[in-house]
Amino acid sequence: MALSGNPVLASWRDGAAKVAILDFVARVTDAGHADYVPPADRIAVFDNDGTLWAEQPLPVQAFFVLDRIRALAPQHPEWRDEQPFKAVLDGDTAGIMALGMDGLVALVMATHAGMTTEAFADLVGDWIATARHARFDRPYTDLVYQPMLDVLALLRANDFKSFIISGGGVEFMRSFSEAAYGIPAEQVIGSSIVTNYIVEDGTPMLVRAAELHHYNDKEGKPVAINRHIGRRPIAAFGNSDGDFAMLEWVTSGPGARLGVLVHHDDAAREYAYDRDAGLARLVRGLDEGPARGWTIASIAKDWARVFPF
Amino acid sequence: MALSGNPVLASWRDGAAKVAILDFVARVTDAGHADYVPPADRIAVFDNDGTLWAEQPLPVQAFFVLDRIRALAPQHPEWRDEQPFKAVLDGDTAGIMALGMDGLVALVMATHAGMTTEAFADLVGDWIATARHARFDRPYTDLVYQPMLDVLALLRANDFKSFIISGGGVEFMRSFSEAAYGIPAEQVIGSSIVTNYIVEDGTPMLVRAAELHHYNDKEGKPVAINRHIGRRPIAAFGNSDGDFAMLEWVTSGPGARLGVLVHHDDAAREYAYDRDAGLARLVRGLDEGPARGWTIASIAKDWARVFPF
Numbered sequence: 167m168a169l170s171g172n173p174v175l176a177s178w179r180d181g182a183a184k185v186a187i188l189d190f191v192a193r194v195t196d197a198g199h200a201d202y203v204p205p206a207d208r209i210a211v212f213d214n215d216g217t218l219w220a221e222q223p224l225p226v227q228a229f230f231v232l233d234r235i236r237a238l239a240p241q242h243p244e245w246r247d248e249q250p251f252k253a254v255l256d257g258d259t260a261g262i263m264a265l266g267m268d269g270l271v272a273l274v275m276a277t278h279a280g281m282t283t284e285a286f287a288d289l290v291g292d293w294i295a296t297a298r299h300a301r302f303d304r305p306y307t308d309l310v311y312q313p314m315l316d317v318l319a320l321l322r323a324n325d326f327k328s329f330i331i332s333g334g335g336v337e338f339m340r341s342f343s344e345a346a347y348g349i350p351a352e353q354v355i356g357s358s359i360v361t362n363y364i365v366e367d368g369t370p371m372l373v374r375a376a377e378l379h380h381y382n383d384k385e386g387k388p389v390a391i392n393r394h395i396g397r398r399p400i401a402a403f404g405n406s407d408g409d410f411a412m413l414e415w416v417t418s419g420p421g422a423r424l425g426v427l428v429h430h431d432d433a434a435r436e437y438a439y440d441r442d443a444g445l446a447r448l449v450r451g452l453d454e455g456p457a458r459g460w461t462i463a464s465i466a467k468d469w470a471r472v473f474p475f
Numbered sequence: 476m477a478l479s480g481n482p483v484l485a486s487w488r489d490g491a492a493k494v495a496i497l498d499f500v501a502r503v504t505d506a507g508h509a510d511y512v513p514p515a516d517r518i519a520v521f522d523n524d525g526t527l528w529a530e531q532p533l534p535v536q537a538f539f540v541l542d543r544i545r546a547l548a549p550q551h552p553e554w555r556d557e558q559p560f561k562a563v564l565d566g567d568t569a570g571i572m573a574l575g576m577d578g579l580v581a582l583v584m585a586t587h588a589g590m591t592t593e594a595f596a597d598l599v600g601d602w603i604a605t606a607r608h609a610r611f612d613r614p615y616t617d618l619v620y621q622p623m624l625d626v627l628a629l630l631r632a633n634d635f636k637s638f639i640i641s642g643g644g645v646e647f648m649r650s651f652s653e654a655a656y657g658i659p660a661e662q663v664i665g666s667s668i669v670t671n672y673i674v675e676d677g678t679p680m681l682v683r684a685a686e687l688h689h690y691n692d693k694e695g696k697p698v699a700i701n702r703h704i705g706r707r708p709i710a711a712f713g714n715s716d717g718d719f720a721m722l723e724w725v726t727s728g729p730g731a732r733l734g735v736l737v738h739h740d741d742a743a744r745e746y747a748y749d750r751d752a753g754l755a756r757l758v759r760g761l762d763e764g765p766a767r768g769w770t771i772a773s774i775a776k777d778w779a780r781v782f783p784f
Contacts, residue, residue, distance in 0.1 A: 206659060283701055327661070340705045350515060351705030352636070358702055363694035363720055370724050372701050379702075385672035392592055392681050393667055393688075394703060396649045396660030411672055415679050 174320055177313040177471045183426070183463040187317060190424040194400065195324045201422035205325035209399040210424075211391060211412060212314070214332035214339060214356075216405040216446055217428055218347060220299070220309040222437040227334050228270075229306075230293055232262075234277035251276070263444070271378065274335075279359060279376035283337060286374055290341040304475065307346045311428075313469045317403070318347055329353045329399070331391060333383035333408055337374075355394050357382040383408045388415035405430065406446045413451070413460060425460035427451045432466040436473075483629055486622040486780045492735070492772040496626065499733040503709065504633050510731035514634040518708035519733075520700060520721060521623070523641035523648060523665075525714040525755055526737055527656060529608070529618040531746040536647050537579075538615075539602055541571075543586035560585070572753070580687065583644075588668060588685035592646060595683060599650040613784065616655045620737075622778045626712070627656055638662045638708070640700060642692040642717060646683075664703050666691040692717045697724035714739065715755045722760070722769060734769035736760045741775040745782075 178184040193201040194208065215221035235245070235254045245251035250269035253261035262269070278286065299306055321328055330349055332339060336356030343349045360377040363370065382390050388411050391399065401424040402409070402416035413425040427448065430439050440448040455462055465472060487493040502510040503517065524530035544554070544563045554560035559578035562570035571578070587595065608615055630637055639658055641648060645665030652658045669686040672679065691699050697720050700708065710733040711718070711725035722734040736757065739748050749757040764771055774781060 206653075209661075336702070336705070344515075352518075352703065354705060361698050361701060363697045363724070365723070370697070370720070370727050372697060372724075388672045388679070388681060389670050392670060393645070394661065396645070396663065411679070414674070415672070415681075418679050 175313070175316045177316050177469060179468055179470045181468055183461050183468040186461040187320070187424065187426065190401065190422060191320060191324050194422050203400055203421065207397065207400065208321075208324070208326040209395060209397060210321050210326050210328045210401040211331045211387075211395075211399045211403070211416065212318075212328060213404040213406070213409045213412070214330050214334055216430065217403055217409070218310060218314050218330070219306070220311075220436060221446055222430075222439065223300075225334065226306045226309075227338050229297060230290065230338065231273050231277050233293060233297065234289070235273060238277070275359070275376035278335065278338075279374045281374055283361065283372040283374060286337055287341055290338055294342050302473075307342050308475055309473060310346050311469070312471050312474045313463075314403070314428075315347070315474070318349070321401075322348065326401070327353065329355060329391075329395060331382065331387050331412060332356045333381070335359075336382075355382065355390050385411045387412035391415070400424065402426070403428070404451070406443070406448050407450050408445070410450050413455075414458070417458060417460065423459075425455070425458065427455055427460055427462050429462050429464050431464055432469075432472070436465055484622070484625045486625050486778060488777055488779045490777055492770050492777040495770040496629070496733065496735065499710065499731060500629060500633050503731050512709055512730065516706065516709065517630075517633070517635040518704060518706060519630050519635050519637045519710040520640045520696075520704075520708045520712070520725065521627075521637060522713040522715070522718045522721070523639050523643055525739065526712055526718070527619060527623050527639070528615070529620075529745060530755055531739075531748065532609075534643065535615045535618075536643050538606060539599065539647065540582050540586050542602065542606065543598070544582060547586070584668070584685035587644065587647075588683045590683055592670065592681040592683060595646055596650055599647055603651050611782075616651050617784055618782060619655050620778070621780050621783045622772075623712070623737075624656070624783070627658070630710075631657065635710070636662065638664060638700075638704060640691065640696050640721060641665045642690070644668075645691075664691065664699050694720045696721035700724070709733065711735070712737070713760070715752070715757050716759050717754070719759050722764075723767070726767060726769065732768075734764070734767065736764055736769055736771050738771050738773050740773055741778075741781070745774055 175184055193199050194203040196202055212218055215225045232254055235251060239245055239255055245255060250265045250272050297306060298304060299309055318328055328349060330339060330343060334356050336354055336358050339354050339356050340351040343354045358379040360375040360379045361372050362375055364373050398419045399416050402413045403426045404413055405428040417423040417425040430437050432438060484493055502508050503512040505511055521527055524534045541563055544560060548554055548564055554564060559574045559581050606615060607613060608618055627637055637658060639648060639652060643665050645663055645667050648663050648665050649660040652663045667688040669684040669688045670681050671684055673682050707728045708725050711722045712735045713722055714737040726732040726734040739746050
């Protein structure tokens with residue numbers, strides 16, 4: 167095996183998961199191999215929350231939402247008695263979790279819309295530079311997974327183009343994707359809200375409206391992959407049943423395919439959650455993944471280190 | 476000026492348009508110049524119909540639609556008496572043009588939906604390989620503009636990433652964008668219809684539904700640029716008022732900007748049309764473009780040759 171990139175998957179322990187990834191990359195990049203794939207078709211897709219960085223106790227974007235609600239509350243006295251805002255301002259975590267999808271969408275719209283794309287990017291940029299994860303007391307962008315950075319580096323060194331395909335907001339992720347992962351804005355695909363082009367006093371702007379455009383989870387992932395990329399990737403990495411359709415779509419194509427699910431089973435170094443994890447639950451993936459040829463990467467067993475720090 | 480790519484804009488005659496393009500590229504790639512732009516931000520966007528290839532007497536995709544209606548007619552006897560299909564089957568060109576947007580959408584849905592993305596790609600691939608332009612008696616993919624291929628080559632040699640931003644169907648264009656322009660599928664943004672992810676007998680597929688998802692014209696262009704690319708391009712090329720908002724958005728950004736409108740004024744070698752050209756009309760661009768610093772590229776005066784043949 168003559169793979170570029172040195173050291174190769176240095177943060178992975180020797181084992182079946184590491185071998186599966188290295189073997190796949192070796193086969194599709196070996197011009198003499200039956201599984202060879204030309205560089206233009208070497209497309210890999212990655213979920214973000216729980217796959218590239220930590221998503222517990224809540225996805226990072228949820229903390230941004232909560233901080234924004236608190237910051238905006240003085241301008242919205244009615245929020246003190248109005249759900250879903252009341253639960254946020256009361257610090258009622260169980261109440262927030264009980265709000266369901268409609269409550270979450272209302273919180274997102276109250277904090278993500280009614281401003282230009284540039285103003286929103288500034289808000290996110292300022293927040294991500296200063297907010298800290300409570301347990302690890304570090305900026306959220308420190309909580310990227312070193313083994314996945316290794317995978318991204320290995321793929322980059324072997325002429326893959328890697329895309330993020332996440333349920334998170336596309337303009338939220340783009341504020342840090344290049345710095346955190348080396349993935350440029352145009353290779354980030356996420357959920358999006360309606361955006362309108364408006365010219366005011368001769369100045370054009372894009373204004374974010376309080377209306378969902380695309381929710382990029384479950385079946386929405388292969389749909390968005392087709393819409394944005396226009397061909398079927400050959401490798402997919404996820405960690406929850408929200409990624410099931412994406413892995414299914416990618417690994418059902420002809421030729422060599424790689425599907426990897428990160429299994430969060432390490433409460434000591436990160437978090438342990440799977441079948442009962444709400445929106446982040448992993449049930450079908452664990453039950454059906456192995457028979458579909460997918461690799462289950464155990465954080466406890468397969469990752470020599472979790473974070474870069 | 477030390478530009479890569481040799482010969483540089485060989486199909487352009489010396490003149491203001493050629494100078495404007497070469498000068499812009501020289502400035503943004505010169506690390507010592509105040510207008511320098513790092514490679515990652517060198518994004519250029521191109522309309523397709525009438526900007527990269529011929530769009531007269533009808534956009535190429537319209538001919539695909541008409542051919543498909545005729546091919547499907549035996550399975551649809553009701554079309555003989557039903558508009559918009561009757562006008563197509565009667566060869567009533569004036570009638571087709573009078574159908575307006577609703578009629579065109581009905582024709583598109585009847586020919587573009589109700590099949591998998593792969594089946595559609597096969598249909599388009601077969602058609603584009605065999606269909607011929609009536610006047611020039613050549614495959615449509617021969618009717619790309621050599622001067623614009625020169626521009627794409629110049630930008631590629633100078634580390635730009637070029638995207639197509641067209642009102643045409645994204646999956647239609649992707650069937651030839653790589654071969655015709657060297658632009659990969661993931662850098663093609665167009666109009667799209669709703670696509671659904673379906674698993675049938677264990678086989679996943681993406682099925683095209685008869686419902687518009689995004690119409691990528693006028694204000695829809697900057698919106699789609701933001702959604703797909705996530706940053707403001709620094710150069711934009713178009714040819715009609717459908718491209719006005721895109722050029723406006725691109726050239727309103729800070730720093731060096733390039734806006735170019737191709738002016739179809741050469742009936743002898745191609746076509747002559749502008750203010751009265753229906754969907755392809757160019758009015759505001761001609762009236763306001765020069766004061767906005769946009770370059771009007773005259774096919775008659777600025778292009779030494781039009782097509783590669």
